[in-house]
Structures are given as structure tokens and as C-alpha cells.
Amino acid sequence: MKLPSPDDGALLHRPSPHESGRRHVTGEALYVDDFPLPPGTLVAAVGLSPHAHARIRHRDGAAALSVPGIRAVFFAADVRGDNCIGPIVHDEPLLAEETVNCVGQVVALVAGESSTACRAGIAALQIAYDPLAPRLSIEDAHAASDFIGPYHLINRGDFAEGYRRATHRIEGTLHTPPQEHFYLETQVALAIPLEDGAMHIHSSTQHPTEVQHMVARVLGIGYHRVVCEVNRIGGGFGGKESQATQVAALAALAARATNRPVKLWLDRDTDMAITGKRHPFRADYRAGFDADGHLLALDVVLYADAGWTTDLSPAILDRALFHLDGAYFVPAARFTGRLCRTNLPSNTAFRGFGGPQGMLVIDTILNRAAERLQMDPAEVRRRNAYADAPRNRTPYDQEVRYNRLPRLFDELLPAARYAGRRQAIEAFNAGSTYVKRGIGFQPVKFGISFTKSMLNQAGAYVLVFTDGTVQVNHAGTEMGQGLHTKILAICSAELGVATGAIRIMSTSTEKVPNTSPTAASSGSDLNGQAVQSACTTLRHRLIPIAAAMLGVEETDELTFASGLVSLAADPARSRTFAEVANAAWMARIPLAATGYYATPGIHFDPATGTGEPFYYFAFGGAVAEVEVCSLTGQYRVTRVDILHDAGNSLVPSIDRGQIEGGFIQGLGWLTTEDLRRDPAGRLITRGPSTYKIPSFGDAPTEFFVRLLDRAAQPGVIHGSKAVGEPPFMLAISVITALRHSMRACGDSGSGVELSLPATPESVLRAITRQRS
Amino acid sequence: MTSLRFYINDELIEESEASPNTTLLRYLRDRRGLTGAKEGCAEGDCGACTVVISGESPAGEPLLRAVNSCLFLLPMAHGRRVYTVEGLARNGTMHAVQQAAVDTLSSQCGFCTPGVVMSLLEAHYRDDLESNPAALDDQLCGNLCRCTGYRPIREALVRIAGKGQRDDDIAGPIRASPPVGRQALTYEADGELYQAPGTLDEALSVLAAEPRCRIVSGGTDLSLEVTKAHRRFPRLLSLENVPELRAIGRDADSWHFGAAVPLADIEQATADTFPPLARMLRYFGSRQIKHRATLGGNLCTASPIGDCAPVLLSLGARLRLRSREGARELPLDELYTGYRATALLPGEILTDVTIPLLPADARASAYKVSKRRELDISAVSAGMLVRIGPASTITEARIAFGGMAAIPKRALAVERELVGRPWTGEVVARAVAALEQDFTPIDDHRASAWYRMSVACNLLCGFFEETRARHLPALPPLPSSTLNLESAP
Numbered sequence A: 001m002k003l004p005s006p007d008d009g010a011l012l013h014r015p016s017p018h019e020s021g022r023r024h025v026t027g028e029a030l031y032v033d034d035f036p037l038p039p040g041t042l043v044a045a046v047g048l049s050p051h052a053h054a055r056i057r058h059r060d061g062a063a064a065l066s067v068p069g070i071r072a073v074f075f076a077a078d079v080r081g082d083n084c085i086g087p088i089v090h091d092e093p094l095l096a097e098e099t100v101n102c103v104g105q106v107v108a109l110v111a112g113e114s115s116t117a118c119r120a121g122i123a124a125l126q127i128a129y130d131p132l133a134p135r136l137s138i139e140d141a142h143a144a145s146d147f148i149g150p151y152h153l154i155n156r157g158d159f160a161e162g163y164r165r166a167t168h169r170i171e172g173t174l175h176t177p178p179q180e181h182f183y184l185e186t187q188v189a190l191a192i193p194l195e196d197g198a199m200h201i202h203s204s205t206q207h208p209t210e211v212q213h214m215v216a217r218v219l220g221i222g223y224h225r226v227v228c229e230v231n232r233i234g235g236g237f238g239g240k241e242s243q244a245t246q247v248a249a250l251a252a253l254a255a256r257a258t259n260r261p262v263k264l265w266l267d268r269d270t271d272m273a274i275t276g277k278r279h280p281f282r283a284d285y286r287a288g289f290d291a292d293g294h295l296l297a298l299d300v301v302l303y304a305d306a307g308w309t310t311d312l313s314p315a316i317l318d319r320a321l322f323h324l325d326g327a328y329f330v331p332a333a334r335f336t337g338r339l340c341r342t343n344l345p346s347n348t349a350f351r352g353f354g355g356p357q358g359m360l361v362i363d364t365i366l367n368r369a370a371e372r373l374q375m376d377p378a379e380v381r382r383r384n385a386y387a388d389a390p391r392n393r394t395p396y397d398q399e400v401r402y403n404r405l406p407r408l409f410d411e412l413l414p415a416a417r418y419a420g421r422r423q424a425i426e427a428f429n430a431g432s433t434y435v436k437r438g439i440g441f442q443p444v445k446f447g448i449s450f451t452k453s454m455l456n457q458a459g460a461y462v463l464v465f466t467d468g469t470v471q472v473n474h475a476g477t478e479m480g481q482g483l484h485t486k487i488l489a490i491c492s493a494e495l496g497v498a499t500g501a502i503r504i505m506s507t508s509t510e511k512v513p514n515t516s517p518t519a520a521s522s523g524s525d526l527n528g529q530a531v532q533s534a535c536t537t538l539r540h541r542l543i544p545i546a547a548a549m550l551g552v553e554e555t556d557e558l559t560f561a562s563g564l565v566s567l568a569a570d571p572a573r574s575r576t577f578a579e580v581a582n583a584a585w586m587a588r589i590p591l592a593a594t595g596y597y598a599t600p601g602i603h604f605d606p607a608t609g610t611g612e613p614f615y616y617f618a619f620g621g622a623v624a625e626v627e628v629c630s631l632t633g634q635y636r637v638t639r640v641d642i643l644h645d646a647g648n649s650l651v652p653s654i655d656r657g658q659i660e661g662g663f664i665q666g667l668g669w670l671t672t673e674d675l676r677r678d679p680a681g682r683l684i685t686r687g688p689s690t691y692k693i694p695s696f697g698d699a700p701t702e703f704f705v706r707l708l709d710r711a712a713q714p715g716v717i718h719g720s721k722a723v724g725e726p727p728f729m730l731a732i733s734v735i736t737a738l739r740h741s742m743r744a745c746g747d748s749g750s751g752v753e754l755s756l757p758a759t760p761e762s763v764l765r766a767i768t769r770q771r772s
Numbered sequence B: 001m002t003s004l005r006f007y008i009n010d011e012l013i014e015e016s017e018a019s020p021n022t023t024l025l026r027y028l029r030d031r032r033g034l035t036g037a038k039e040g041c042a043e044g045d046c047g048a049c050t051v052v053i054s055g056e057s058p059a060g061e062p063l064l065r066a067v068n069s070c071l072f073l074l075p076m077a078h079g080r081r082v083y084t085v086e087g088l089a090r091n092g093t094m095h096a097v098q099q100a101a102v103d104t105l106s107s108q109c110g111f112c113t114p115g116v117v118m119s120l121l122e123a124h125y126r127d128d129l130e131s132n133p134a135a136l137d138d139q140l141c142g143n144l145c146r147c148t149g150y151r152p153i154r155e156a157l158v159r160i161a162g163k164g165q166r167d168d169d170i171a172g173p174i175r176a177s178p179p180v181g182r183q184a185l186t187y188e189a190d191g192e193l194y195q196a197p198g199t200l201d202e203a204l205s206v207l208a209a210e211p212r213c214r215i216v217s218g219g220t221d222l223s224l225e226v227t228k229a230h231r232r233f234p235r236l237l238s239l240e241n242v243p244e245l246r247a248i249g250r251d252a253d254s255w256h257f258g259a260a261v262p263l264a265d266i267e268q269a270t271a272d273t274f275p276p277l278a279r280m281l282r283y284f285g286s287r288q289i290k291h292r293a294t295l296g297g298n299l300c301t302a303s304p305i306g307d308c309a310p311v312l313l314s315l316g317a318r319l320r321l322r323s324r325e326g327a328r329e330l331p332l333d334e335l336y337t338g339y340r341a342t343a344l345l346p347g348e349i350l351t352d353v354t355i356p357l358l359p360a361d362a363r364a365s366a367y368k369v370s371k372r373r374e375l376d377i378s379a380v381s382a383g384m385l386v387r388i389g390p391a392s393t394i395t396e397a398r399i400a401f402g403g404m405a406a407i408p409k410r411a412l413a414v415e416r417e418l419v420g421r422p423w424t425g426e427v428v429a430r431a432v433a434a435l436e437q438d439f440t441p442i443d444d445h446r447a448s449a450w451y452r453m454s455v456a457c458n459l460l461c462g463f464f465e466e467t468r469a470r471h472l473p474a475l476p477p478l479p480s481s482t483l484n485l486e487s488a489p
Ligand SMILES: Cc1cc2nc3c(=O)[nH]c(=O)nc-3n(C[C@H](O)[C@H](O)[C@H](O)COP(=O)(O)OP(=O)(O)OC[C@H]3O[C@@H](n4cnc5c(N)ncnc54)[C@H](O)[C@@H]3O)c2cc1C
Pocket: B043, B044, B045, B214, B215, B216, B217, B218, B219, B220, B221, B222, B223, B239, B259, B260, B283, B284, B285, B286, B289, B292, B293, B294, B295, B296, B297, B298, B299, B300, B301, B305, B306, B307, B308, B344, B348, B349, B350, B351, B375, B376, B377, B378
């Protein structure tokens, strides 16, 4: 891939480097912990609950306060405003009140001159607890009927009838594993107190507006006195959507009280111990199939481990239910979901937002059906995939429009030589005693939009200067996903100026207010449209000026390209964009414009479980091959072929990165990432030495990614599609491949039983069972 | 008292105030305002802190080494050149490795990138980096990236590996610099003392005079106490500058490795000639770790899951220990006296390790099983050697395991089952049952007792299968397992 230089202009739909790439590789790119600190800055540290559940009998910070270098100690009672940071429901105290409800809950905050002083301060805190019985699993919470919110329901057709008619019935329980975000940059915020009670927060957050709101509430001041600014984030993946607010609010609390800037940076152990994870789910399912492998009826009860507060869990459960259909038509569906409250850190958003958990359920069921029916699992998937009417409506009664699944089957399977390789693998397995291979195919359909409709809006603020340079402000945060690169391409195309003349500003609540989090894969859809609309406004203001300069009519068509405004009919007649901008200023025309976008037409009614929660669907397919050692359970993903639908990709090089990165992150969730807690609820796997995300050698050396061509999506910016989350679920192909290899190890009669994550131990257990 | 003298990005630094317990990472970030290197874990596992230092090949030739600055104590930089990601561009032009990383989109959030770039830099100037996928994996497995999925980084690595000019303005100064690690150092700051004597006698004297003194070799274990437990050692004795401890030798019947030889050097010396050791070292830590971790440190830290001990036990390694009182020899079998306890007496240093060459009738291999193939701690590791005499009779068996007990140890009951019997699948299958007499492994987050025992049994069976065709089997380029059974029917 030959990349154009940043000044080639018009980068849309062409591969382009990452907007910050050059700064990343030179060390120039700054993250919050890298900022030069204002004089007098204090650092802060958190005092954590050692108990999963306890009443706080006594708390005393006097000894901590007398530690040299400690400037302030805080407990809940020291919060002047509202001691609460729950994003949806007000059930999450910033600092623990009467009880603690998970190991790692923040009970105290100290601020001091150095991290050494803070550590000593934390050690000197005197806090006494009366332990209470904790609930540490979905089963514990279920037994105690400790749920958050009501049942979530989606019902379509007559399950009982479909199940009765089925020739094959598959029942079971699936536990989906939790997952630590392991963003490389841990949570961090720098709070700088300003005059008049104001506060400026530099935060590593995906949701600057929520940080602004929570800081204001905790300090008991109006939102207008708080600015939250985000330069860039060292990885978020959902873990900094709601859970960055706590760190920011704590820093602000200390900054206000001491009237000094305060930085709170969590080391890796602390970050992992106190933040929420991907929700583990338990799914109890019953599915009925006909003799040809068609799914007739599906009943699933989902229980999600929400942890100790609501956080974003209701929306995550909704998305899980919305994705229980996977890529398949379910004629009769009864989907029920419930959130279980446990004494664990509150689980939170993570790439896919419940979608992967939902999809894993139906794809496990299809794998089991294929094994039962002795069919190729890819064929079972083809038979069940969404197709033409009437097999095109989801259980929540949304039509699957622009369905790319047939194309994925027709183009990816032959391109990856699926059938031939499957045959070759079976021949290999027949002749190989210890080494077994397997292949798996996974189609993905993923709904795009926040399922909470009001979040589907974004704003932008674009400023043109008299030298023709441009600043772009928008509501989204850059966390590596390439949003700024896409915005740059959009803005450059709209105004016809080189990307070198455009600067994407840090995301700030003082530039674009009341923003939604950068999440749900929606960043470029929403912000791209908002930026486009601001640029359109500016162009319309510049056209009369340019027309006058060129001596043509305002109605004559002008083009904005290559830094010039020219007459479409006679491109030689042109003025530079800078000249036009300057002339506009002379004519007293405003050179700054806002833009806004709200996704049209989405709605969902929880009472009936129906609606159109998604603006559109993104699709993708993957074929993965594995080689397994049946003596150790170790294995390698040897090859992956992906065909992904990114619409008419805004910047293909960026989208490819999202696809590859998403796949490998999904692979980690399903294979090596084995989060462990001890019986008291303490996290054992608290760093990369014990919690293993995929490393360099886990990525297949044969890793082929293609974007679906001719796939423009109507109604989305430049025909593109959201791409952040959907590829994550392509990794389920690896599980299907593993199951294929295991079937070659023997036949237990009851099908493959592979618990997840599929560590070598889990694989060896499954193989041992096959052999018995 | 000496001050520390070293270069950071070609600037001479003289430091006399920073505590010897300061890590290079904290020093760069907190004291020099060089925030390129990041802290992602402070335990050597993420690589975001990777920097390149000047080091030397076993033959004494200066070269570049990528290391984890989070585990590298500041005095270790004395006499070296240190490069960080900020020091590579020249007059606004990016270094070739930086350009390659940009062109391949090897960065997304960019937080891992400074470390990735420094590992690429080392690869750029290596002249021994093979282009096969396994070698590339080894080069980069110490750099975690949560965003990219690694494909672009692999592409960048392929583009730049081995392309560096030996005399350009990064490699030139390093290659021209005087040999490092040969200047005795005594550094005191903040009331803490770091001594790196230039002779073994001096080292032994320091140790005899200072019972509170803690030995540090590569520091990859010891520094964790600084970064994780926030300990500060009042007295540190570094073995890095003692030439006798850094020698690699081979005579008619043995290999000799100084206790302070970095594992990367042992790996290089034995890669093609000593498959059991090479197989273990390939999956030991990461490149950055192996540049610092030493054989002596690995054996003396006495971890039940240390990877060197099992293979060395199977190979019959012998240790030399020295104190001011004199020297003694000890078979490795006698080093471990209990959980994390060794037979080393106060004032004693492990000076070198002797490994007999493999007899012609030996079959030997080594295995490591962990959750993740690379840069992970073993669930089970093993070293196995059998000698097969006339009539296919087993004349000697040395089967050792790590992860199966409180110390790395041999499976003596299994060995008894084997010796004197013919080397057949049936005999091995019977011997495997004796593992239950040798070991009662534990359940922990790395593996269950069931898994440990099952894998131990299967490894022994696998060893039999693996050594049918080749007596000293090597690993294939892209192994899916620690066992190389691909060609077995
Ligand atoms: C990220 C990471 C990955 C790792 N991966 C592995 C792995 O795959 N396999 C594995 O086995 N280990 C691994 N380790 C552990 C560690 O790297 C090794 O044990 C290493 O060999 C220790 O050597 P060192 O020179 O760094 O020891 P140091 O940290 O310098 O010393 C370790 C201990 O040994 C003592 N000591 C050192 N040398 C001597 C001597 N000559 N005489 C007497 N006492 C001495 C020291 O006082 C200290 O107590 C890993 C560590 C990290 C941080």
C-alpha cells in the first residue's frame, strides 16, 4: 500500500496514514500523564476496599494527613456537592458511604506532593470494616433475587409451537467470559482549578460531557464552570466511556479543596482492580431445528453480571438481546434478559457492548446443531442467514435492509477456498494422531446506532482563518480508532484544502457542548455528518465572495479543491481558498460555523420489544483455521481470511486497522484472556504478567483482510459504515474451528463441550472429554 | 563517590542525585522530561517502556539492545548510550523505522508505539535476525499492542529488519563506544549504595563486608520488588561488570556459562547446536527480558516455575559457587532446598554453570506450556533426556519438571521406571503412571492440578514420539505446540 503524503488533498476513500502517526512514532504525541505539570501540582492516590461487601465501622484520616507531604485526605463526607457519579441511575457513590460493595471500591482519596507520600498516606488510613456476605456470581445474585431493573423482553412468533415441531432440540447453558479492556494507557486525569470556582479537566475519557457533568455535580457547581478537554486517549474500547469519570471527579475534588492542580493516574494493578470489565453472561437456551438444520424456535434467558451498580448495564443487556439472532433469521423467538447485581466492580461498556455475548450464544447453538446433524457448520449458517422476505425481519421486528450476508457467503467462502480446505483438513486429521486442524466460518451482522435514541446526535464547530487554514472541533474523541483521520479526510474534501492546512483540535466541552460518548462505533457517522454540515455552511458563505472575485454569477458552479476555489466550467479561473477566506473577512462574513447531525428515524419500544433501534446494519465474515496439539491443548491460529463491509470506506487503511485489531481483541476474549478472582472476590490477574492479551505471535501470519466493494450505504456519510465494533465478533470463527478440530479427536456422543476462554487447559479438557 | 555518566540520545548525562533504586523509565519521564517511553505495567510485560541501550555481543562487539526501562535501574546505564523514541529523528526527518511504522499504520492509539519503535530500531541494526516468522515473533513479542492486531507491525518489521547501516548516526556512535559494563562503579545517592565491582574478588569482599547487600544481576526479577512492592534496596551489588561472570566457553565435554551472561547471548551461542536449550530459550520471556535476564539470576531466584532449571536438571548441569572462603561445586539437583530456598550460603555467589555436552546416544528435548505461547510464565515446563544403549535399553533417564512442585525437580520415580527397560511406547506409558508418586501439583490461576498432571504425562509421551525420528528435535518455524509432532503419523 503506497500512502499519499498528507498534502495531496482529497484523501477520501483512499488509504491514508493515521493523523497522529508521525507524532506517535516520534514520542511527540502527548497523553495526559505526559503533560508538563503546572507548578504546584499535587498527585493523588486512592484508598480501596479490601472487602467485597462490608459495613464501614470507622474511618479516620488524621494519621494519613500527618504523613509528610500529604496535603489532603477525603472521605465521602468531604464531598461538598453530590457524592454520586452513576451515569444512568444515581446509584454509584464517588467515595464509599456506609457500605462497600466490591473489592477495590474507592473509600478514600489522598493528595500529596509525591506518589511516595501518597502511598504512605494511603497506608496510614485507618478504616475499619464489618464484613458482610458477598455475592460473587450470577448464581449468587439469582438465588438472592438481587436484580437491577426489570426483565428485558423480546418476543416474536410462537416459541412453544416451533419447539414442538422441531426434530432436533438443543438445550444448554453457556457462560461467556469477562474481559479486561487493557487499554495500554491506564485511567488518568489532571484537574486544574481556575478562578471563579471553575475547573479545567484533562481526562482520558471517551465521554467528555459526562466528565463535565459529574465533576460539576461533585463540586456542586453549574456545568458552565467545568471544561473537560481530551487531547487523545491511549486506548478506550469502552472502558473509558463511563468509568473515566470517577478518576476525573476525584482529581477535581482534590483540586478544588487544595486549590492546586491535581493529577490522578492509576497504575496498572489499581486500574485493573477497580474498573469494570466486559459483562460475563450466563445464557440458558433451548433451540429447535428441523432435519435440514433450519432454526425453528429459540428461547434464551440471559443473565448478565452487572457488578455492584447500574452503570451502562441496561443498554448493554438490550444490545445483547438485539444480537441473540446473530446473522440468522429466527422464526420464533423468546428472548429474556435480566441484570444480576453482584459484589464485583461494576461491569461496563466494552467493544460490542453486549453484542458479542449475544452472538456467541446463537453461534454456539448453531455449532452444536451442526455437530448433532453431522453438517458443515458453515452450511447451517448459510441456511439460517437472513435472506429475502419473509426471512428478513429481526425478532424485534426491524427489517434487515441492504443485507450483505448473501454476498459474504458467495464471495468469502470461495475466496478463502473454504470447502477445499475443509476437505483437506479432514484428510489431514484422519492421518494425524496428535495434531489436529480445524476451520470455521463466522458471519456477523451488527446493529449500528446507540440503542438509547437521544445519544444519536453530534455537533461540530469549524473555524476558517484568513490565511485559509482551518480548525475543526467535533464531539468525538480520538482513541486510536482513526476518527480524526476520517474527519480530516471529510473536511479536506468539503473545503478543498490540503490536510496540512487543517488542524483537528482536542475535544473540548467548551467547543462542542452536550455531546454523546465516542462509542457504539458511531464516531465517524455522527461527527462526520456534523463536520460536513458545518463545512457546507461555510462553503455557502464563501461562494458569493468567490463568485464576485471570479466575476461570475453566484449560481455558477464553483468547486473547492486543491486549495483553490474555481469555476467548474473553467477551472483555470480560480482564487486560492486563502484569498477567498480573507476576502470574506474583509466583507465581514463570519468564518466560523457550527454543524449538527441527528440520526433520523430510529426508535424502540421496550414495552413491546419492537422497533427500529438501528439505523443500519454492518456485516462481515471470517474464515479461521487452527492447528491444535491434542497432547497439550496448545494451538495456533494459522490463517484468517476476512471480508468486511465498511460501506464505501472513508479511509480504507484506517478501517483495515479496525478490522484486524477488532478481530485480535475478540480472539483474546475467546482464547487467552482468563480473568480470575479469588473466593473473596479479589482480582488475581492484575497485570499483563498474569492476564494475557494476545501478543505478536498470536496474530496469524496469514491474515488476509478485504473490504467488500460496491457496498455504499445510503444515508451515511459518503456511503461509509461504522467499523469499530463489528469485526470483534469475527473471532468466533476461531471457536468454530477449534470445535472442528476437536471432533477429529474422538466422539463423546454428546458433542463438543468447550468452555471459554479456550485456554490450552480448556482445550485439553474438551479433547479429553471427546476421547472418553 | 562517582557520578553516573551515560548518554541519553547523544547528550552526556552526569547524574549524582537520583537514587540507585530509580528505574530508567521513571528517570526519563520524571527527571528528564522525556515522556516518549510509557509506563504500561512496570513489570516488564507490556513493552511500552522499551528503550535501546548500547550493549555488546558475546564476542565483545558493541551493538544495540532493546530493554524494558521499567526494570532497568539507573546505575545500570553507567557507561552506556541510551536511545529513546525522541532521539531518532534527524533535522525533522524521521528515522527509517519511524517512517515504516507510519507507513504501515503500526500505531492506532499510539501508546504502545514508542516501545514498538524501539524494538523495531534494534531489529533494524541486527545482523543476525532471520526473516522467518518465529524470529520475528521473538523480536516483537515483548511489545503488547491492544489496538492494531499486530499485522501492520509485522509488516513494518519485515520492511526494516536488518537494513540498518553499521555506521549511521545511531549505530555508529554505539559501535564506536568503548565496551560497556567493564568499568567498576560505586554510586551512592539518597543514602543508597550501588556497587558494580570489576573483579570477582572485589564482589566477594563487598558481599562479605555487607551482609545486607542484595545481589543484582540483570535485575529482571529484583526490580519488580522496586516497582511493584515499592521496596528500596539500601545496598545493591551488581555482577554485571565482572568479566569472569560474563564468559561463555565450550571445551571437549562441556559448555560453560558465566552466571551473569544474559540469556540472549546463551541463546545465540547455542541456537543451532544445542536444541534442548534453544527450545527453552525461544519461549523464555521476551527479547527485552532476555537481554537482561541472566542464567544465574534465573537459577538463584529459585522460582518453582523458573524455566532454566528443568532443562538444566535434565542435562545434568553443575554449579560453581564462590565466597571469600573459597569455591565449591554443586550439582544443580542439590541447589533447591525448599520453596524459593537455595543451598547458597550467605556471602556466596553462583559464578558459573557447566553443562555436559550431549552424549551421542542421548535423546533430549525441552518443553514449556503456558496460557499464551510467548512471554508467559509456565504452567508446566520440562527438560527430558534419555540415553539409549544396546538393545534399545534405557541406560540413563533425567526427566525434570517445573510448575509441578514447590521447586523444579526431577521425576525420580519415573526415571526408575525407565532405566534398564527398553525405550518403547509401552514402557513410557507405564512410566508415566509413576508421575503421581513424584508430584502433587497445585491449582492456581495459571493451571489446575489436573492440567499440570495431564500435561506432564503427555509431554513424556510426546517426548517419546518426538525423538523417534530425530534424537535432538528442534522446533519447526511456526510451532502450534511445545511438542513438535507434526510429522508423527
Ligand atoms: C516480563 C518478564 C518475563 C519473564 N519471563 C520468564 C520466563 O519466561 N521464564 C523464567 O524462568 N523467568 C522469567 N522471568 C523471570 C526472570 O526474568 C528470570 O528469573 C531471570 O532469569 C532472572 O535473572 P536476572 O539476572 O534478571 O536476576 P536478578 O533480578 O538480577 O536476580 C534475581 C535473584 O537472584 C539473585 N542472584 C542473581 N544472580 C545471582 C548470583 N550469580 N548468585 C547469587 N544470587 C544471584 C538476586 O539477588 C535476586 O534475588 C520473567 C520476568 C519478567 C519481568
